[in-house]
Amino acid sequence: MNIGIINFEMAPAGVNQLLHKVISELLQAHTVTGIRLDAQTGLLTYKDYEEENVAGTFVDFRNLLQLSPLTEDITVFDTLADFDAILVIGPQQAEAFVRALNERLDRTNCLFIPVSIYRNVVETDQSLGYDTAINYVIDSILRIRDTIDSLKYPNPRLLGVQMEGNVPHQALDEMAVAIGGHVLNHDFDEQEVDGLKKALRKEFASGQTYAFLLFDERIDAKRIPGELLTDIAIDWKTHKIDESLCMGPEPTAADRILAMKMAGGIVDWLRNSQSSGKLLVKSRKAKVELY
Template sequence: MSDSRLKRIGVLTSGGDAPGMNAAIRATVRACIYHGVEPVAIRQGYKGLIENALEVMNARSVANIINKGGTFLKSARCEEFRTKEGRAKAFATAKAANLEGLVVIGGDGSFTGAMYLEQEHGLACVGVPGTIDNDIYGTDCTIGYDTALNTVVEAIDKIRDTATSHNRLFFIEVMGRDAGFIALNTGIAAGAEEILIPEQENNIDNLMTELQNSGRAGKSSSIIVVSEGDASGGVFELARTVEKRCPQYEAKVTVLGHIQRGGKPSCFDRVLASRLGVAAVETLLGGESGVMVGVRDQQVVKTDLDRAISKQNMIDSHLMRVAKIITV
């Protein structure tokens, strides 16, 4: 049942951008309108909430954005919001604007801010997971993850053409400072010979053994996908070490970097973002807050913000075994 007391709901994006954030904003705004609630967009995340960068939206305000990457509301780091005084300013803006609920689209840092805002000032907040890393607990997939996977696989496929043409060994660094979801899945999908992720202890001697076995098996080129959080000393150091110990290889490094965050969101991400934007609004209207909406087994589920922040999605051990088997 909707809580008829809620008349105005704010929406912001915070943290790193992810493809599909615009679709989530669009769904949030239109769900508000559908339920007779006035949607208010907050530009530049929590910084905009402190500085009163608010704008009342209508259905046409979010037209033609579902297919665009990034976030048209923009995102910004805000050190001031990390302080109690800064959050008090943000709440004062929200109160003056008669905001009775807030939809926060972002990652764990964004959710931490939402949790504090609710605990310290009582502003009802619901989180929507938007990050390419897929490291948020409480959802099978985060908004932007699927698009990032497709971007990385396309890039690796192109790099492999060069690798095979020149008998080269390519180390490809992908995003994932604390989680290896992108590296593991794209490594399997692109047929990488080795995959190095933070969740797995990697030894340079083991890597050398695998490369030597690959050489004996007749492989003249290899693709090694490395998560940026891998503890092997960094992708450039890895390449230097391999060149010294395997002079038959010409080692090259490609850091895909922020290309992984950009581009048009995939169909999967557009649908996921639309589902979660609607779910966030209806959660607030149902009188719930302090939660993140996500999807488990194709069903929308809710997870307390503190659990979504403190716990972490775990790498699928079966998938790691699959990767080991198919790289022989």
């Protein structure tokens, strides 16, 4: 079987471990090729994994497959009709591409393998990369907390932790729970702001000298002290967390385990010669839902 693999837009922690496992398993009986769309030329380039030493350890393979940009022009991928199966790794937005590619390539089965650092993948319980990302964010905030705790300010310090990108409510909520912080969602209303004020006043009145507020880049950080919280005496400071730093470099144990489960689901799908679909994780098991 001739198998192609392409990775769109995002490669969070655990993707390289997944690729290593899948490729090393498949090379025993199949041809496996890495596919990349060059953003400059608009052409596809290929990597024959039979020529790579994929039998080595994970640490030796940090860049098994370079990222490709998502594009609306799908005609460039018509040449992939020579493959028996295409594995497509990427964020939720890439599923539309997979479905379109599946319609164009009659004899090629396509498998969408969703990954996300914010667990915003539709219909799945877990997403590869989320545990590593949230651990990085929490660890970063806790290090800041240790610094704040040793300093004195005229007013209580409110540290705004601004996440890059569009972060789902659930991800912000879980980060806030872990650090004992607060959330301001991009679609906030007056009631949510009033609730935030009430919670902050209660904490500061109890003697707490700092608090954390998590929000994403859809909110202008200057609006919070200058418009939304003008009636609370605070010392405001913003700390931005770069999305790229949440990608790794090394996956947590949870993401390593998830990567191996997903790799097993991919290999089973190929060995059973199933039709096109997407890989989901439900009840801690990876399984393919066919289109």
